[in-house]
Amino acid sequence: xxxxxxxxxIYEIPQDAFNKMRVPARFYADPKQLDLIAKDESLKQxxxxxxxxxIVSYSIAMPDIHQGYGFPIGGVAAFDADEGIISPGGVGYxxxxxxxxxxxxxxxxxxxxxxxxxxxxxxxxxxxxxxxxSLIKVSKKEFEELVTEGIDWAIKKxxxxxxxxxxxxxxxxxxxxxxxxxxxxxxxxxxxxxGSLGSGNHFIEIGxxxxxxxxxxxxxxxxxxxxxxxxxxxxxRGYGHQICSDFAREYxxxxxxxQIELVDRGLACAPFxxxxxxxxxxxxxxAANFAFVNRQLIAHQIKNVFLNYTKKIKPLKFDxxxxxxxxxxxxxxxxxxxxxxxxxVHRKGATRSFPSKLLKGKFSDxxxxxxxxGSMGTSSYVLIASENAVQLSFGSSCHGAGRILxxxxxxxxxxxxxxKEKLERxxxxxxxxxxxxxxxxxxxxxxxxxxxxxxxxxLKIAKPVAKIKPLAVxxx
Amino acid sequence: xxKEIPHTADVCLYVESTSLKNLFYDAAIGLMTISxxxxxxxxxxxxxxxxxxxxxxxxILLIEWLNFLIFKLEKQLYLVNSIxxxxxxxxxxKCYFKKYDKINLSIKSATYHxxxxxxxxxxxxxxxxxxx
Numbered sequence: 260x261x262x263x264x265x266x267x268x269i270y271e272i273p274q275d276a277f278n279k280m281r282v283p284a285r286f287y288a289d290p291k292q293l294d295l296i297a298k299d300e301s302l303k304q305x306x307x308x309x310x311x312x313x314i315v316s317y318s319i320a321m322p323d324i325h326q327g328y329g330f331p332i333g334g335v336a337a338f339d340a341d342e343g344i345i346s347p348g349g350v351g352y353x354x355x356x357x358x359x360x361x362x363x364x365x366x367x368x369x370x371x372x373x374x375x376x377x378x379x380x381x382x383x384x385x386x387x388x389x390x391x392x393s394l395i396k397v398s399k400k401e402f403e404e405l406v407t408e409g410i411d412w413a414i415k416k417x418x419x420x421x422x423x424x425x426x427x428x429x430x431x432x433x434x435x436x437x438x439x440x441x442x443x444x445x446x447x448x449x450x451x452x453x454g455s456l457g458s459g460n461h462f463i464e465i466g467x468x469x470x471x472x473x474x475x476x477x478x479x480x481x482x483x484x485x486x487x488x489x490x491x492x493x494x495x496r497g498y499g500h501q502i503c504s505d506f507a508r509e510y511x512x513x514x515x516x517x518q519i520e521l522v523d524r525g526l527a528c529a530p531f532x533x534x535x536x537x538x539x540x541x542x543x544x545x546a547a548n549f550a551f552v553n554r555q556l557i558a559h560q561i562k563n564v565f566l567n568y569t570k571k572i573k574p575l576k577f578d579x580x581x582x583x584x585x586x587x588x589x590x591x592x593x594x595x596x597x598x599x600x601x602x603x604v605h606r607k608g609a610t611r612s613f614p615s616k617l618l619k620g621k622f623s624d625x626x627x628x629x630x631x632x633g634s635m636g637t638s639s640y641v642l643i644a645s646e647n648a649v650q651l652s653f654g655s656s657c658h659g660a661g662r663i664l665x666x667x668x669x670x671x672x673x674x675x676x677x678x679k680e681k682l683e684r685x686x687x688x689x690x691x692x693x694x695x696x697x698x699x700x701x702x703x704x705x706x707x708x709x710x711x712x713x714x715x716x717x718l719k720i721a722k723p724v725a726k727i728k729p730l731a732v733x734x735x
Numbered sequence: 736x737x738k739e740i741p742h743t744a745d746v747c748l749y750v751e752s753t754s755l756k757n758l759f760y761d762a763a764i765g766l767m768t769i770s771x772x773x774x775x776x777x778x779x780x781x782x783x784x785x786x787x788x789x790x791x792x793x794x795i796l797l798i799e800w801l802n803f804l805i806f807k808l809e810k811q812l813y814l815v816n817s818i819x820x821x822x823x824x825x826x827x828x829k830c831y832f833k834k835y836d837k838i839n840l841s842i843k844s845a846t847y848h849x850x851x852x853x854x855x856x857x858x859x860x861x862x863x864x865x866x867x
Contacts, residue, residue, distance in 0.1 A: 299743045326743040328848030328864045352843040352866040389809055389841040444806060458841035459867045497809055500843040500866075504802050507847055508795055524794070525848035525864075665741040666840075666867070693839045695771070735841075 260302060268714050269651075271317075272306055279310040279522060286320035287651070287718055289710045295663050299326040301333075307522050308336050312530075313343020315595060315602060319652055321609050322714040323661030323706065327351070329525025332608035332662075335655040338531065340590060340601040344519065345536045346528035347510065347543070349605035351586040352503040354543050355550035356494030357428075358630045358658075359582035360641065361558050362480075363565070365487040367467040367730070369572050374465065375688060378731045380564045381463060382690045385557055386455035387735045394454025394556050402450045406498070407435045409548030410555060418552075418559045425621045427582040428611060429589075431551040433544035440538035441545060442505050449498025449549060454556035456493050458693070458735040460700055463561065464490040464632070466639065470726040476643055479625055480580055482725050489561055490632055490639065490727075491554050493735070494586065499546035506539045531603050540588070547587055554582055580641070581628040585610045585658040593653055604653050612644040612656035612721045629656045629721040631712055634705035635689075635697075635734065636682045639727045640712050647719035656721040657712070660705035673698040688731035700734060737765035746842070746865045751858050755793060756819045758852065758859045759800055759826070763814055766801055769865070771839025772813045782812055782832040789825045794850050794861075796826045801845035801863065807832060808842070842867060 263271045265285070270293075272284040284305045288296055296302065301324050308330050309318035315337045324333035329348030338344050370377070386392045397405065405412045410431025413419035424430050456463065468486045471477045482488075495502075510527035513535045521527060529536040562577045569575050588605045595602075613627045622628070626644040633639045637660070648654045664672070675697040679689050691697055698704075715721045740747040748765045752758040784807075788799045804814055812832035820827045848864040 301743070326745075328745060328846040328866060332744055348846075348848075352846075389838050448806065448809065459843075497806075501806075504798075504844045507844075508790075508799065511792070511795060511847065523848060524850050525846055527847060662743050665743050666746065667739055667741055693771075693837070695839055 268718055272302065277306050280306060282309050282314050282317050284309045285317040286324055287714055288322045289714050292322065292706055292710060295706060296324055301326045301331040304329070304331040305334060307526060308334060310522050311338065311344055311346065311526060311528060312519055313338040315339055315600070321652070321655065321657040322711045323608065323657040323659050325662045327607065329523055330605065330607045333657065334607050335604065335609045335652055337593065337602040337604045337653045340531055340603050343531055343603060344528035345531045345540055345588055345603050346526060346605065347503045347506040347539060348525045348527060349607055350503065350543060350588050351607050352500045353494035353586055354499035354503060355547035355584040356586040357550060357554065357582065357584040358490060358492045358632055359554045359558060360580040360630050361489040362482065362578050362580050363487045364576035365572055367485045367487060370487050373568055373571055374731055377564060377568060378465065378688050378690055378733065380567070381561055382733050384564060385463065385560055387733070388458050388692045391455060393452050394560055397450065397453065399446060399450065402446065403438060405453070405552055406438070406449070406545035406549050408432060409551045413552050413555045419555050423555065423579045426579040427551055428584055431582070433547045435545045435548065436541050438542065438545055440506070440542035441502060445498055445501035445505065448501050449496065452496040452498065454553060454560065455496060456557060456735040457496055461493040461735040462635070463557070463733040464729050465731040466490065466727040466729045468725050469638065469728040473643070473722065473724045476625065476724045480628060480641065480724065481578060482641065488727055489558070491557050492632060493553060493557065495546040495550040496553060498549050502542045502546050506542070509535065543588065547584060550584070551582065581630060583610055583630060591653070602653065606655055608658050609655045610658045611654060612648040613654045614644045614646050614648060617649065617654060631657060631708065632659055633708035634660045634702045635700045635732055636685070636687055636729060637702050637708055640708070640723050641725045641727065642712065642715070642721035642723050645719040645722050648721065651718060651720055656715050660708040660711055662704060663706055664704040666699040669699050669701055669704040673701045673703055687729050689734070691734040697734065737761050739769060740862065742864060745867050748863045748865070750863065751860045753858065755821050755859055758861065759797060759819050759821065760817060762797060762801060762863060763804055763817060766804055766842070767813055769840060770808060770842060772835045773837040773839070775834055775836045778834060780833065784830050784832065786828045786830055787825065791824045793852050794847070796821070797852065797861070798845045798847060798850065800826055800828070805842055805844060808838060811835060840867070
């Protein structure tokens with residue numbers, strides 16, 4: 260495949276690389292990681308996305324790109340809202356899989372002694388793994404309200420505050436006109452999994468602020484050195500998976516109906532403005548609302564565990580720094596060749612990264628926080644969106660380190676028990692219901708997150724503010 | 736027969752059988768295997784359920800079948816056996832489930848990524864990518 264270097268860290272696959280491409284494909288990468296990126300099918304998938312109707316400018320990938328299904332993970336694709344499509348495969352099965360970072364007023368040295376008990380209590384009180392239930396029970400009617408209202412529902416029920424809402428992407432509620440596209444099975448799966456972590460690469464991590472790169476911004480975000488923080492990485496659970504499954508099936512015939520040629524069935528899509536396109540859009544937004552509430556409820560539960568330790572440690576301040584989606588399609592207005600255009604921006608394994616000029620409200624002076632968790636046991640980063648994100652990536656950034664080893668290979672190469680011991684020797688507590696699955700998430704299975712963050716920093720897509728190191732990981 | 740094919744983020748299964756019916760059966764057993772089911776010892780309780788799906792493409796029938804089984808896995812039930820009947824546009828299966836003790840790999844969905852069921856040298860073959 261022909262790959263041209265456009266600039267430092269910017270690579271392009273020209274439009275003539277494949278005769279069905281409507282635009283070129285671009286990816287951002289460190290030259291050191293080019294071989295890793297080219298190793299699997301991800302660039303072919305990036306090219307495939309460039310064949311879809313209504314795609315604008317480029318099919319784009321972030322430096323954490325890796326092979327997915329249909330669209331690659333780490334992919335960003337914007338489609339014209341009038342002429343273009345919406346694709347469930349461009350969002351993923353875990354709709355609004357995302358991450359949140361809660362901060363505390365506790366310091367590492369105050370907490371270390373109590374950490375093993377705290378971790379055990381969280382492990383016992385948050386449902387982890389497959390089919391392990393929900394934190395709360397609701398009726399179908401309440402569930403419908405939850406997925407329609409998002410964080411507003413959590414506020415109404417006392418699980419969140421107005422302050423939390425300000426710190427969630429799109430204030431924790433995406434528009435849902437109706438739930439006509441949501442199947443009974445989706446409701447059944449969702450209602451039993453509210454406030455649950457799930458499994459795979461989902462985790463809760465307690466860490467501390469190890470390094471601050473931008474003191475003023477860090478202060479504005481409420482970050483200080485040695486501060487205890489909590490990461491939560493999960494999404495819309497069975498509710499989102501079912502919605503994606505239902506539409507991935509429906510769109511097999513819908514694409515034919517609208518004469519959309521698909522080079523891979525995983526790209527199945529519908530015109531955004533069609534009845535079918537709007538049904539998915541509404542259902543997807545309802546799953547995104549579920550995910551915002553899901554992460555909020557888990558955070559609420561963790562806060563309750565922490566509150567049991569206020570006498571032993573000190574009174575607790577538990578705030579939300581930010582909560583964001585990294586599997587979503589959003590309607591956004593972007594400036595394309597001097598003209599404002601309404602686009603449907605698909606981010607699959609990519610984080611929105613809006614600089615201040617694109618934001619209203621709380622972060623309009625600072626820009627949006629961008630959260631980049633590393634692989635298990637490695638550092639994670641808090642970044643702030645920079646100016647170039649607008650022109651380079653429709654206001655998007657990387658979402659993590661990006662896998663390099665298949666799960667099978669990781670299991671072959673990495674012994675889970677050894678890994679757990681190795682992490683524990685470094686002072687990192689690891690809790691999981693499935694020890695054998697640990698090796699799949701080993702640091703060796705991922706790219707170096709620091710190199711990935713360096714790329715977005717060098718391109719001025721997002722700027723590192725603080726580095727966070729792990730103290731305890733609860734893996735689903 | 737089935738075998739796992741390396742995939743960076745997810746799981747890919749190659750399934751090959753002598754008939755379409757057997758392909759569906761093998762794919763189901765492949766799914767149970769990659770899920771890493773740990774059964775409850777001394778539990779002989781069987782849960783029987785009839786499953787029916789109508790679609791005009793065998794690929795859709797296959798993905799729907801697997802997604803039904805993934806849904807049952809979430810309900811703590813794994814497939815131990817099934818009697819499958821396939822017509823041109825429908826799948827009927829009498830399914831025998833048991834409760835499991837533990838599952839080691841949670842699968843979100845069977846996907847349509849590059850999905851194609853082909854017949855070659857008297858064998859029916861396909862690759863299925865599962866999202867994790």
